[in-house]
Amino acid sequence: MGVPIFGTNLLGKEMEGEDCHQSSKEGRDDGGKGILVILVGAPGSGKTTFCDHVMKNAHRPWTRICQDTIANGKAGTKAQCLKSASEALKDGKSAFIDRCNLDREQRADFVKLGGSKVDVQAVVLDLPARLCISRSVKRTGHEGNLQGGKAAAVVNRMLQKKELPKLSEGFSRITFCQNETDVQGAVNMYSALGPLDNLSSGCFGQKNTDAKVQLGIMKFLKKVEVPDSRVSDPNSFADSIPKQEVEKDVSCLGTENSSIPVSNVDKNFTKGKDVMGGSSHGAVTANDIQTLAFPSISTADFQFNHENASDIIIEKVDEFLSKVENVRLVLVDLIPGSHMLSLVRAKAAQKHIDSKRFFTVAGDITRLYTESGFRCNVIANAANWRLRPGGGGVNAAIFSAAGQALEIATKKRAETLSPGSSVVVPLLPNSPLYEREGVTHVIHVLGPNMNPQRPNCLKNDYIKGCKILREAYSSLFESFASIERTQSIQKEGRWICASDSHDNPVDYSCSDQCPEGEQKVKRGDCFESERNKKYKALPLEPVLKDSECGNSNSHTVTSEVCEQKNKKATEGAKKVWQxxxxxxxxxxxxxxxxxxxxxxxxxxxxxxxxxxxxxxxxxxxxxxxxxxxxxxxxxxxxxxxxxxxxxxxxxxxxxxxxxxxxxxxxxxxxxxxxxxxxxxxxxxxxxxxxxxxxxxxxxxxxxxxxxxxxxxxxxxxxxxxxxxxxxxxxxxxxxxxxxxxxxxxxxxxxxxxxxxxxxxxxxxxxxxxxxxxxxxxxxxxx
DNA sequence: GTTCTAGAAC
DNA sequence: GTTCTAGAAC
CATH class of the missing domain: 3.30.428.10 (HIT-like)
Structure with a gap:
């Protein structure tokens, strides 16, 4: 291996030397064919690196065809790639197709380039999603401009649609790499190939990749009537999943044994735009099921122990679902197969949590509807104590997805949040999250922190930490329930807005310029005033009157904010700064x-x-x-x-x-x-x-x-x-x-x-x- | 914090 | 005369 070998290949190129012996471990079973290697792998899986490494030490001429750079260094088309590949092969070169090629359709046209003179092979870089995401997020200067925050969502989405290649597609050989060692092995193998060498046919390196498919959920999703268009029936939990994708997307569901009867789903899930868009019905019907999607609190940046956290999630979910009817909870994690998802899923099954009402989902919490068809009208945000955007993770994603209005609306409700508490912020109908995903409320929740570089670090005091995490989930679920109550009351016509608000709804887009004292609309009323204009003439209902602290939806935050405001008021005279x-x-x-x-x-x-x-x-x-x-x-x-x-x-x-x-x-x-x-x-x-x-x-x-x-x-x-x-x-x-x-x-x-x-x-x-x-x-x- | 400048120090 | 400080103004 590794010795240059020369000869005449079948494409007619004159080569020197005579040693054409079998040079690879897998063996050469055909003489001097061109090889077209279709790389299959998510962004961040290392396709380009793979090509670079092979080409650096190659003993046959290779060319790398990359769609991201094919048009004079800029992104080009698939057709350009095909043309370029075809020319390279005719030219006696072998070629790498460096694009994701994650599904059969993407690969098919390239496979067709194969023939008697060209062997088409696949190298599958099937590395852990976490690794691909982490690489994509970190990299800079990516040819395809996929880097930073958006990369995680894109990679995750692509991986969920991954379709591993099969020999039946027309490949003579498929090499699966599931870790770095496999990748190195494949690099060595391809770089060692001389012009006349080839590799044996067949599938190599595939380990048992059968992702545990949750049959219950599959049954559920298959049962769901897939509507012809989203508009015609926006009500179903899984309504946006095209039929052919249902099976693939199921793998992102973490709930075992879920088998939600279609009737349940259709009736119970919140009615998308009908509810939110101010239709004549304007309110949630009694049968509508409120659905809260929430991330695991404190287990990412706050470094809270996963075992403890998963126990608490199960405990609190169980407690909440047994107390409150007509609600669903969805635990969401961006990364498929994340440790927290696995733990919670296992414990939920163990504790026989109602799988029709509690789900674990891998996906982007800000795109549950558009990407996976999950209609969740409320999402929780693992906020920071300052209730500010940024910081990465769920917090950054939600603030970014909801637009600046969320930041402003949040500030109107609370300045800060203490560990264990939450605050509800309604979204305006023009918020992208509302329009696109049907999310009507965001609940910011702050959990306990075990990271010494973050505020209020508990220094591994898990007695206190668990207490605060329980409080955080209790507060989150109570806040969620309070939305439900609010909407029920709205439905009964008892929800009232401050008188001015109907004619002068707050425009959050400019309200940061309005002095606080001039705000005509009471906090908490803004959103409802938009949604429920039909109730505008009714008198104010005391039970829903805002507290002096400006919180209508979540009692859990009220005392907190009042405390802070009082504290400020009682502070001694401070130094005057010029x-x-x-x-x-x-x-x-x-x-x-x-x-x-x-x-x-x-x-x-x-x-x-x-x-x-x-x-x-x-x-x-x-x-x-x-x-x-x-x-x-x-x-x-x-x-x-x-x-x-x-x-x-x-x-x-x-x-x-x-x-x-x-x-x-x-x-x-x-x-x-x-x-x-x-x-x-x-x-x-x-x-x-x-x-x-x-x-x-x-x-x-x-x-x-x-x-x-x-x-x-x-x-x-x-x-x-x-x-x-x-x-x-x-x-x-x-x-x-x-x-x-x-x-x-x-x-x-x-x-x-x-x-x-x-x-x-x-x-x-x-x-x-x-x-x-x-x-x-x-x-x-x- | 800086800039300006009167007046002390050299 | 030049250098440097220190207080006022911002």
Whole structure:
């Protein structure tokens, strides 16, 4: 293997040499045929890499035909690929078809290129969905522009429609690769092929891939009458699944033994656009079943133990379904076969949870209807405590799918959410989620957090954690039930809107510009006022009157928000910040308006260059928490934030060190900052900057006025607050070198000195990670 | 936080 | 005369 072999191939190309012996493990059973290899695999499965690796070491001429680049580097058509493949084969080359080719139809035309002179083979990169998704999400510069957030949904959707190739399609050989070892084996095999070699016919490498098909669900879906068009009958749970796809999509269902009679389904599922679109009926009928789709709470970014979480899901689902009739619950996970889905599915079966009312589904929670036909009128969002978009995962997906209106509507209902609670936000009919998916409400829910870099980390306290997770699901389901109650009351004509609202429905698209006090429509009424204009003349029903805190739908959030608002009201007089001192605050609150300055943004943090750096490298890691202006405001509850800020600062320091290993960084806070909004300085210790001009500048970074981040974190953990050194004298002290401690009469002389001083740093700074330098560097040892 | 500038220090 | 600081204004 691996020795170049020359000869004359059947396509008439003159080759040199004479050694045409069997060169592959599988053996050559035909002499010198061209080979057309159709790669089969989802985005991220490694098709391009496979081709590259084979072609790098190949002993026969190969060409890679990629639809994403075939048109002068841009995406082209299947026809172009076919033409190009045909030409390459005629030219005596072998070819890889580098496109997904996940179903038979996509492959068929390429298979037809085979014949007496060309062998058509398939290499199936059947790697775990999780891996493909993870690769697709992470990659940049993908030829097909499939990367980042959208990749996960696309990969998932494609995988659900995957149809493994069969020899009967016309392949002479199919090589299945289900892990990296298989892939490497196939790469080796194809790269070793000389011009006259070929591989044996047949299927190779296929392990038992029979996905457990849930017969009950299959029966159910097969029983469902598939309508000719969605419009004609938008009511059924599975109504959008074309007949030929039903079987394939079933594999994404996690419920075993489900066998929902078609009659049940048709009657009980919420009536799509009829309900939501403001038809003359305008309300859910008594027989309509409300369906809540929810992600597993806390098990992703919050790192909650899956065993505990799945137990709690089952417990709470069981409890809720036994209490409330005419509702369905659907646990959704983006990744087929995810650990949580498997656990919950198994436990649900064990506990005999009603499989007609509880489902586990693999899919994108924001596209359940369009992609899988699941009509869920309410979806839950695993929100963050700030109720802000972003952060990735379900939260980012839902905020993105629902449009900006959700963000605004959410802010109208609650500013923040505490662990274990939830808040209902109705969607306006023009929300894409409403129009497309039939989702009328989003319930934000916050679970317990075990991730030390997220707020309110419970540090593996699972007694507390389980309690909060139970509360979160209880709150979520209660919120869901409250929607049901609300709609039932609407149906009976007792749901009323504030008088003005009918004529002046809130336009969320502009309401962020309206002062709060001028809002004419009561919160919570906006959506209903759109939907139920027929009830506009009826008097206000006290039972549904908004609380003062502005929450109509979920009692669970009311106390929470009131508490927060009261807390704010009772806060003592805070320092008044001059306008010039508000710049960082503005950036923290509205980072998108300062994109040019922002290096990194998350829900909690913004990173930016200090506008007037006092050293070669000087960044600010800015907290986005409103109300936390300076170190003296920090309390124990903010330790997570200090840690997160430190971690981000450290990461940036390391990044900057990779560009210039001579730098040394210190991370810390000014005891009394000039600018509002808690910010961590990440500053190199050269202090080589024209912006460092006076004594105050110098002393603010080199005296006890500067509080090391590591110390601040320790102290806040131990004492519940961060002691600050706010003595003005610190800033007017004599100018001393931060390394050798020598005194200097003025700034120019000091700067002249420090540009050369290489003394070892004072020992206090060398401890506890206060200084950060490149791994190989000794700090000031010369 | 910066800029400006009067006046002290050299 | 030049350099530097420090207080006021923003």
């Amino acid at each position: 306008s010039w001192a508000q710049a960082l605050y503005q950036i923290a609150m509205y980072p998108d308006q300062h994109k040019d300055n922002v290096l990194e943004k998350s829900d909690d943090i913004v990173v930016l260059h200090d506008l007037y750096p006092k050293a070669k490298r000087h960044l600010l890691v800015l907290s986005r928490l409103n109300g936390l202006d300076q170190l003296s405001d920090v309390q124990k509850e903010h330790v997570w934030l200090l840690r997160a800020m430190h971690s981000v600062g450290l990461r940036w320091a390391e990044r900057l060190l990779s560009d210039d290993a001579s730098l040394i960084f210190r991370l810390g806070y000014h005891s009394v900052p000039s600018m509002r909004q808690l910010h961590l300085h990440v500053i190199s210790q050269d202090f080589n900057s024209p912006h460092l001009k006076n004594k105050k500048h110098w002393n603010s970074f080199t005296s006890a006025f500067f509080r090391d981040s590591v110390d601040v974190i320790d102290e806040v953990e131990k004492l519940g607050k961060a002691p600050v050194n706010d003595d003005d004298k610190l800033l007017s002290m004599e100018l001393r070198c931060h390394r050798c401690r020598s005194a200097h009469p003025n700034i120019p002389r000091l700067k002249a000195h420090i540009s050369n001083c290489q003394a070892r740093f004072p020992s206090a700074l060398l401890q506890n990670g206060r200084l950060v330098c490149a791994p190989s560097k000794e700090m000031g040892d010369s």
